Amino acid sequence: MTLSEAADRRASIIDGKSIGAAIKSQVAAEILRMRDTIGKQPGLAVVLVGERNDSYSFVRIKMKACDEVGIASSAVELPADCTEDQVIHVVSNLNEDSSIHGIIVQLPLPKHLDGERILNVVNPEKDVDGFHPLNMGSLAMKGREPFFIPCAAKGCIELLLRRGIEMLGKNAVVIGRSKIVGLPVSLLLQRHHATVSVIHSFTKNPQDLTREADIVITDVGVPNMIRGNWLKQGAVVIDAGTNAVKDPNRKHRLRLNGDVCFEEAVQVASAITPVPGGLGPVTISMLLSNTLDSAKRAYTFV
């Protein structure tokens, strides 16, 4: 094999930044058209309980993205020691507010609160995170359509679609089964008629199934867990892991690392998302797109 052949065999990098930016500009254009036509704009509200630095920073990223495309965003902050009923009261008010089309309850919630009970209260028609069981059930069931699909999972499929990657009849392996990625992406892949296997911490020899997969989507939270020799030659890899790893050479002595050992996988896969710059930017653009869709539905604006 010559050096150039070896280089040819490196996976193409799925550039989430540019795909995310493209979606954002489409969303922005639609919002402009909405404002011009009916004088309305989409509204997103984030409910933030307690003072977690990571949550603050996630909320800031979301609100900044809203600003950029013309979504009116607001955050309702509650103290860490508030009661469940107080949170539910806030969510109920947002349900009633006709200027709000998307409601996010920023997770994780303080441990004394019953998150499932609170998420149940979010109006499924404003549930832009797609975490309401009614939306998850409608996603699972043939012939039904959820109001919203969880953003990161929708982002994975968007990346595959925009790269023209066929799902029908392909073997897909999903590693991890969270409501954020693993569960909804396994349901979405099935909607696209892939043959889906879901791998998790109890799976024996996870590499055996993974090695048969044309499409691998990982959401584990263990840096570099998926090695090059887990992958079939030519597989497409979407890495939803965002693991902070110590790195003395970086600012804050941390860097982001995916679940996939990128440098090995890039030699085997045909296409792969980097971390950062892969799924992340697309996920946030899906949130904007979900909020726009919700406003369009509320105003019957087509």
Place this chain on the structure above:
Amino acid sequence: MTLSEAADRRASIIDGKSIGAAIKSQVAAEILRMRDTIGKQPGLAVVLVGERNDSYSFVRIKMKACDEVGIASSAVELPADCTEDQVIHVVSNLNEDSSIHGIIVQLPLPKHLDGERILNVVNPEKDVDGFHPLNMGSLAMKGREPFFIPCAAKGCIELLLRRGIEMLGKNAVVIGRSKIVGLPVSLLLQRHHATVSVIHSFTKNPQDLTREADIVITDVGVPNMIRGNWLKQGAVVIDAGTNAVKDPNRKHRLRLNGDVCFEEAVQVASAITPVPGGLGPVTISMLLSNTLDSAKRAYTFV
């Protein structure tokens, strides 16, 4: 190999009839206790639209089973040409009726009716079929509990549990993805920490994945599709197929055949359900058990 060794290697038959009967007698005993203690009994209502012979016969089987255990059952019949609103009106009345703890809308409905819309109206707390998307979503999501799990899927797991078959860490293949068996059983197997692959009509070489499976659950509707050489030695096979096959030697010139080629599979599997007499009787007992659970919840009877 001696003849007796060959015989030893035949799968043990999972006798759904006796397991179903055992569950039924447990349900009957609980209902007796309920009547004795609080003077109440569970109530099941079936909504039947149009005059389909197969539906009539399914409804008759369900109502007879209700009688046997002490569930008060009733059927509301509507003409084939009734409107969607008429069906919804009937369902809404049953939702309000405190003597009714389970509501079944017998499927299939006439084509001019929107089944999804009608099933949405069934109160999820009376949805003993488990087909409401809120129940399916709660089944899919970790940390949530549905009010009801679809009876046939619950029956498959009940058979595995009663036979002491370990699911945790086992490879399971589900063939078919209907809301009746495939979808909910794949979610249930995941709850029991099996590694689940879902196979369907677009899957290429379905036998490859199936041959790796410790547990195979089929719900395809194609008689004898799963051959002996699809199975791993020692696999456990649950056959949810009930296919009417022409047979001149039988009454009505028909016999029931599963999706699995039983005579071949029985040589390879370690345990297998026959058709008929496998999943069927357990499914009906799950319906009775769901209805009892609902009445217990309604009357807070423990």
